Amino acid sequence: MRINCPICGDRDRREYYYQGAAVTLDRPAPDAEEAVWEDYLHLRENPAGRTRDLWHHEGGCGAWVVVTRDTVSHKIFEVALAADVKGAAR
Amino acid sequence: MRFSGWRVLREGLTGNKGWAPHWRDPEPKAEYDAIIIGGGGHGLSTAYYLAKNHGMTNIAVLEKGYLGGGNVGRNTTIVRANYGMPGNSEFYSHSLKLWEGMEQDLNYNVMHSQRGIINLFHSDGQRDAFARRGNTMIGQGDDAELLDRAAVKRMLPYLDFDNARFPVYGGLLHRRGGTARHDAVAWGYARGADQRGVDLIQQCEVTGIDIENGKVRGVQTTRGPIRAKKVGIVVAGRSGQVAAMAGMRLPIESHVLQAFVTEGLKPVIDHVVSFGMGHFYISQSDKGGLVFGGDLDFYASYASRGNMPMMEHVMEAGMTLMPMIGKAKVLRSWGGIMDMTPDGSPIIDKTDTEGLFIDCGWCYGGFKAVPGSGFSFAHLMATGDHHGPAAKFRLDRFRTGYGLMDEEATGAQHNLH
Ligand SMILES: Cc1cc2nc3c(=O)[nH]c(=O)nc-3n(C[C@H](O)[C@H](O)[C@H](O)COP(=O)(O)OP(=O)(O)OC[C@H]3O[C@@H](n4cnc5c(N)ncnc54)[C@H](O)[C@@H]3O)c2cc1C
Ligand SMILES: [Zn+2]
Numbered sequence: 001m002r003i004n005c006p007i008c009g010d011r012d013r014r015e016y017y018y019q020g021a022a023v024t025l026d027r028p029a030p031d032a033e034e035a036v037w038e039d040y041l042h043l044r045e046n047p048a049g050r051t052r053d054l055w056h057h058e059g060g061c062g063a064w065v066v067v068t069r070d071t072v073s074h075k076i077f078e079v080a081l082a083a084d085v086k087g088a089a090r
Numbered sequence: 091m092r093f094s095g096w097r098v099l100r101e102g103l104t105g106n107k108g109w110a111p112h113w114r115d116p117e118p119k120a121e122y123d124a125i126i127i128g129g130g131g132h133g134l135s136t137a138y139y140l141a142k143n144h145g146m147t148n149i150a151v152l153e154k155g156y157l158g159g160g161n162v163g164r165n166t167t168i169v170r171a172n173y174g175m176p177g178n179s180e181f182y183s184h185s186l187k188l189w190e191g192m193e194q195d196l197n198y199n200v201m202h203s204q205r206g207i208i209n210l211f212h213s214d215g216q217r218d219a220f221a222r223r224g225n226t227m228i229g230q231g232d233d234a235e236l237l238d239r240a241a242v243k244r245m246l247p248y249l250d251f252d253n254a255r256f257p258v259y260g261g262l263l264h265r266r267g268g269t270a271r272h273d274a275v276a277w278g279y280a281r282g283a284d285q286r287g288v289d290l291i292q293q294c295e296v297t298g299i300d301i302e303n304g305k306v307r308g309v310q311t312t313r314g315p316i317r318a319k320k321v322g323i324v325v326a327g328r329s330g331q332v333a334a335m336a337g338m339r340l341p342i343e344s345h346v347l348q349a350f351v352t353e354g355l356k357p358v359i360d361h362v363v364s365f366g367m368g369h370f371y372i373s374q375s376d377k378g379g380l381v382f383g384g385d386l387d388f389y390a391s392y393a394s395r396g397n398m399p400m401m402e403h404v405m406e407a408g409m410t411l412m413p414m415i416g417k418a419k420v421l422r423s424w425g426g427i428m429d430m431t432p433d434g435s436p437i438i439d440k441t442d443t444e445g446l447f448i449d450c451g452w453c454y455g456g457f458k459a460v461p462g463s464g465f466s467f468a469h470l471m472a473t474g475d476h477h478g479p480a481a482k483f484r485l486d487r488f489r490t491g492y493g494l495m496d497e498e499a500t501g502a503q504h505n506l507h
Contacts, residue, residue: 042341046330
């Protein structure tokens with residue numbers, strides 16, 4: 001598996017740390033209800049197919065990237081900087 | 091048909107013409123008292139214990155593929171009771187006792203082999219941690235022995251004891267741990283359930299769960315709708331999708347775990363051995379193949395195959411520990427889809443829908459749990475009460491934070507187990 005970092009280019013999966021579903025970009029307010037925190041921390045869509053997850057290019061530029069990929073075929077559709085994704089959501 | 095040594099002898103002398111299929115292939119009925127979704131190890135053992143312990147025989151197991159075609163037939167077959175956390179400790183202890191009576195109970199040879207598991211340690215700190223684990227195991231009523239280097243040398247002379255980076259300091263021996271023939275476990279429970287009247291329905295994928303006024307009414311399948319007042323979801327790596335049919339989201343992410351087997355060799359590895367400084371464990375099957383594996387690939391996946399990085403890590407770790415295996419040729423490698431929970435411990439619980447139960451989250455360690463899980467889940471489904479040894483496997487622990495069982499002490503977070 002290779003992930004195309006927007007900053008460094010195409011790199012081996014080994015350079016990246018996998019964080020998990022990209023829901024972790026939307027951190028709830030500290031005083032949000034228990035159910036909201038459970039959603040954020042634990043409950044997952046866990047799709048068989050297209051998914052979005054967060055990886056850290058720790059062996060490269062250090063950027064966090066949002067990877068859109070297929071969990072069945074391991075095909076990667078899109079890699080974007082998490083900073084841009086988060087900025088666009090605001 | 092009962093199996094016995096006498097029977098094998100007679101069949102051998104009469105051309106093996108007397109063997110019959112081990113279970114029926116029934117058409118699904120319109121309604122059952124209970125339905126189990128998933129014909130893996132846990133689904134089949136649940137059906138068996140529902141029939142045997144609770145007299146519920148008007149039940150069906152619905153399997154989308156064939157019985158035992160999932161993880162139960164893809165794992166590296168290690169059976170042990172060396173868990174430390176309250177909750178896990180009593181559960182796996184109970185499950186191992188069921189293993190010890192399984193062949194007699196099922197009248198089925200599952201090739202359960204208590205050959206002993208040796209977890210190697212490679213530093214003083216690790217020795218202390220293993221000594222503590224051994225005491226926990228003894229405390230829960232199971233067995234553990236701390237071996238020094240000389241004792242390990244006598245048992246496993248083929249290790250690279252003086253490896254420059256990871257010298258072997260000793261090992262924790264769990265004599266009652268070992269392996270079993272994975273398919274046979276699925277077949278044995280299938281046959282036992284079938285004999286008690288349970289319908290095992292293959293090629294029957296559940297595509298929907300019918301719920302009315304908060305109560306389960308039955309399921310939709312590729313072979314038509316089937317009604318039932320009780321439904322149990324036992325689908326391992328597919329738990330997320332089946333639970334979604336009931337409008338649930340689970341604290342589960344599915345990951346791929348790989349395993350490897352070499353060509354058949356004469357007996358060389360008599361135990362199950364695990365490396366303490368990398369992800370590698372190994373045993374030798376009765377056919378002679380070295381069966382070994384390591385850790386998850388570490389990204390969400392539904393592919394029944396893994397990638398090179400973990401393969402490479404496992405091979406490197408194996409070569410570091412026991413260079414003698416270097417000439418064996420790897421015959422096959424494969425992957426299974428693991429239902430990973432944030433704290434690495436399982437779930438056996440009711441859901442918010444009346445009559446709908448769930449048994450999942452076995453991560454990479456659910457083979458050893460096959461008897462215990464079925465026993466406890468059947469108890470819950472039949473009586474509505476949690477069964478003692480599995481009473482802490484609650485779904486709500488992730489919401490409240492109370493009773494999390496983080497066995498590896500890495501943190502109760504999705505990507506850490
Ligand atoms: C490589 C590998 C090594 C492992 N090693 C060990 C080990 O050494 N020791 C250990 O204890 N554990 C081990 N495990 C873990 C263990 O195999 C699993 O935790 C356990 O088998 C899961 O439970 P199961 O047997 O019920 O799952 P499965 O056999 O996967 O059963 C689930 C069944 O549900 C069916 N299903 C799914 N969706 C539907 C649907 N919609 N309708 C109908 N049926 C459906 C599937 O087809 C499948 O047959 C290992 C796993 C892997 C992959
Ligand atoms: Zn980069």
